[in-house]
Amino acid sequence: MHDVEWSPAELRELEDLRQRESLLPPDAPRALLSIRLSVLTEETTSPVRQELDLRRFAVNRGCRVVGVARDLNVSATKVPPWKRPELGDWINNRAPEFDQILFWKLDRFVRRISDLHLMIEWCREYDKVLAADKDPIDLDSAYGEMMVTMIAGMARIEAANTGVRLESLWKYARTTDRWVIGKPTYGYTTEDGPDGRRLVVHPFRKRVLRWIYAMLMRGRSMYKITQIVNRAGVPAPNGGRWYARNLTAILTNPALKGVRVIRPPKAKSKDISRIAYGTDGQPIRLAPPIFTDEEFDAVQDRLKQNAKHGRNSPKGKKLSLFLGVIKCGTCDANMYKHISTKKRSDGTVKLYPKLRCSSYTREPCGAPVFDPDEMYGVLADTVLDQLGDFEVIHREYARGAENLARVTELQASIKHYMDGLAPGGVFAVGGFIQEQAKEALQKLGAELKRIDPESTKDRWTYQSMGVTYRQHWAKLGTDQMEKDLLRAGITFVVHQKYCDLLIPDDVKSRLVVKDDYFKKSCNTRSSAALSTAGLAAALCHGYELSLTSPTHLIDEHLQAVLQICAMRSAAALRRQPWSNSGCAAPPSGAAVHDHQCSPGSPVWLTGDRRLCCPPLHAPDAILASPSAGGGEEAT
Structure with a gap:
């Protein structure tokens, strides 16, 4: 257990x-x-x-x-x-x-x-x-x-209140050059001294950062740098491997200059920490710098030059479509859209988009790269061919209490008439009364027979929305198709010469649309109003609450409630399987669909790669509407 x-x-x-x-x-x-x-x-x-x-x-x-x-x-x-x-x-x-x-x-x-x-x-x-x-x-x-x-x-x-106490401790930490709270950034450690804990340079990690700085200044990419330090057996801060992301987070931290840093309230993970300044207007110095101001600025410039691509485009739209659906046929990792740039002699910049395996930034698996738009078109067209005619089904919760109550009522009435029609019963008198009782008994029995026993239980019901997934995706676009494929566990595995659309056996049940009650409720409810209701309920039952509670939990209306309740008597208040291309063996337990790769099958030729899926173009509506996509930090 x-x-x-x-x-x-x-x-x-x-x-x-x-x-x-x-x-x-x-x-x-x-x-x-x-x-x-x-x-x-x-x-x-x-x-x-x-x-x-x-x-x-x-x-x-x-x-x-x-x-x-x-x-x-x-x-x-x-x-x-x-x-x-x-x-x-x-x-x-x-x-x-x-x-x-x-x-x-x-x-x-x-x-x-x-x-x-x-x-x-x-x-x-x-x-x-x-x-x-x-x-x-x-x-x-x-x-x-x-x-x-x-x-x-x-x-x-x-x-x-616990958060307030912690914030107070951080405020004190800003006023002293001793190490009070938090975890040092990579390159530093702490040690106890006669006047308290101090921040000191970690010799080995400083050497690692100085080497990384030298490589960046020589024009080496973050990918190449992480490859080298991983092969050298240098552990990352968490003891694992180095990646461009965790290395970038360290190199963009001003704490490498040996100063105290803070994170602005409600800062996101991608937000850079800020330098904390003392009462004299100067940065609070905690330890010798690993990078000087000039070196740190040079690193930031180099990182900006290397940042040529990302998961999101500059306008906030998703760069990689069908993320989690398109998989590498060599290592089963996700396929990402990557855009490299090249500046021409006339000053213009040419973009080179390509779809490649995410392992490229770690240990490349050797898989080739593909044209993103062609691959997205093949995926959309293959999905429409295999699943486009499925009906869109919604799941709803049905309660059986009403039918159960009616069944209980009918059973009691039927028993009443059966007892009355038995020999010696009140209806066993012949004539009109007995005939009417028999007729009523037949009607009750017929109504009871019409009630499905399953409808007397709480259950899920499934209703067709009257549209197919082809129509559904044509209206809502690529973003909805991606969500539905992820929910159904459908993957599109890209090999060097062919592709496989892997569809689970229970795909119809996985595609059923299930309303998320909690997600809808979270979008419509105000947490501040909830806190107000909880505090007011506590006061109305005689609990002693301090008016010095955190002000961010108490709005103006609640403050008025608190003052009114505080003036009342506490005593008075208490009164109250998978598609197989033929080119590779299907996974165990997989079902073979119509999609087959045989000598007579249509193929898609692109360069030196052969794909089983023909390059039929998906409707414009499918491919043309991708969706737009606090406290302090220790040095």
């Missing part, structure tokens, strides 16, 4: 709980147990103990356990319930199989109040119940829902 060891006593307790569970009636509510731990230590409550407590909790509630979602080493702050590996699968794909979600404590389930409110609304939409064993939380009642909101609001405030 997820590499978690059960002792003999725990196994006996588990068996006893399962026996008690087997005595529950067949129509008992179905419970899903949610177990989560960020890090398993001796101090944390083990997954085994959580499961046993929750199984006992389920039996006491009269619920039958239908599944256990074990998400270990998963952070509740970073990963909401619907994105966790096991619990997310139950929520998104297996919702008809359970009625209640039981968890040990609220912090084992969620840590963010916005996540909690989304789960509450999801439970309302899908008629589910949330309940905790160790917290007074049960969405069967309005009071339980209020308690959930209040507790999560308090947890959110505590997390925010």
Whole structure:
């Protein structure tokens, strides 16, 4: 069970709980147990103990356990319930199989109040119940829902206060030349001294950076530099391999000048750190520089000259289409569009686009390069030929409570008439009354027969949208085709002389459009309003909150609520398989489609490469509309 060891006593307790569970009636509510731990230590409550407590909790509630979602080493702050590996699968794909979600404590389930409110609304939409064993939380009642909101609001405030304390520590670090917090950038390390921890130069790493500087000044590319340092066995900062990306992140960090740097609030990963200045207006010097100001500026200029291509074009549009769909036939890596430039003697610049394997920036696999537009056209045309006539199907959640109630009502009425028509019954008197009772019984039986037993259960229903994928993609373009192919797990493997379109056996079920409830809700809900509701609920139940809570959680309206509630009496407030080209053996378990490579098959000749897929041009609508695509940092 997820590499978690059960002792003999725990196994006996588990068996006893399962026996008690087997005595529950067949129509008992179905419970899903949610177990989560960020890090398993001796101090944390083990997954085994959580499961046993929750199984006992389920039996006491009269619920039958239908599944256990074990998400270990998963952070509740970073990963909401619907994105966790096991619990997310139950929520998104297996919702008809359970009625209640039981968890040990609220912090084992969620840590963010916005996540909690989304789960509450999801439970309302899908008629589910949330309940905790160790917290007074049960969405069967309005009071339980209020308690959930209040507790999560308090947890959110505590997390925010932790962030405030950390920010205060960073502010202090800006005023001193000692090393207070953070991890040094590559090239530096820290050591303890008589007046505290200091930043010092790491001799070996400095030599590596000085060598890289010399190579850049000699015109060597980042790819060539990373190749050499990897072959020399020099580990990257994380102990792995060097790539252009992680090397660029180091070389663009002003901390290499031996000064304190900070990151602006809400900075993105690609944003460059800024130099921190002291009260005298000068950079805060922490250690001797590895690069002087002039050398650092020269490195930035060289990096800008080398930056000739990227994943996104300058206008924000995606450069590489069908990323994750087109695969290299040699090493199975993604194929990227790369654009190199060449300046002509007349001053103009010519672009040379090519589609190449991503391994080119690491250890090249030797695969050839291709013309991107031709390859995109072949892929689109082959997909339309194989999948274009499939209907677009949407999945919807259907609740069976209404039909179940009607079936129960019909069964009771039928029993009433059958008892009355039995010898000695109230309808067994002959004449008009008995005939009317028989007629009513027949009508009730006919109506009961028309109700599908499956419609009395919560279930997924599948509805055709009345369009084919050919029409769907013609309207929405390449971006939608790429999303659908990725969702279906379809890949287009490019070999030197042919291509394979690999289509899973269950492609129709994979192509079904499944609405993402949480994504839609996140786009329409204001997290600030949620925080306000949580704090107000906490106040209205007599909890003492300080008016010095982080101001970014408290808007003007909430401040007014806080002031009003503070003036009230706390006592009063508490009252209340795959396509095969024939040129290579298909993967095991794969199905062979019509696409075959035989001597008589049409081929596409391009240079010295032969492709099984003919170069039919896709509709313009398919290829002409690609979609447009805080705190401090240690030195």
